Amino acid sequence: MKKILISLLFVLVSAVCANAQLLYRVSGADLKKPSYVFGTFHLANSPFADKIAGVRQALDATDQVYGELNFDVMLNPDSMQVMQKHMLLPEGKTLKTVLTPEQYKKLDAVLVDYMGVGLSNPMVAQ
Incomplete structure (x- = not known):
């Protein structure tokens, strides 16, 4: 109890x-x-x-x-x-057009850290 x-x-x-x-x-x-x-x-x-x-x-x-x-x-x-x-993304927009150069650079660094390739890779950029 x-x-x-x-x-x-x-x-x-x-x-x-x-x-x-x-x-x-x-x-x-x-x-x-x-x-x-x-x-x-x-x-x-x-x-x-x-x-x-x-x-x-x-x-x-x-x-x-x-x-x-x-x-x-x-x-x-x-x-x-x-x-x-x-x-x-809306038609005609890319990550480069919606992100600032600083944001784009940070995203690229994160992708390289986690995936081993960045936005310069044509497959990733696509």
Whole structure:
């Protein structure tokens, strides 16, 4: 009985603390702009996020958003079509036209590190 009571108390305290710690602001002296991490979002549906103080303001102030994908939704043909559309560059655009020279150089270095070839390789550049 004592173990059950302690376990129940632990679960209750964890639930109360977790509710208050879903949105984290990451900032520091060397950062030009803060970043935000929204933790444990996969446990709740989308409308839930709108009820948490500060989420809407954080999203409105961001340049980019990264998130998880539900694997079952990802395999849906309609979802795959939408993702493919956003994975390809617009017609007539290349990496050289959408990246700054500095970004292009960084990408080339990463490709060389991970793949052993860079953007100067015709197969990679294509």
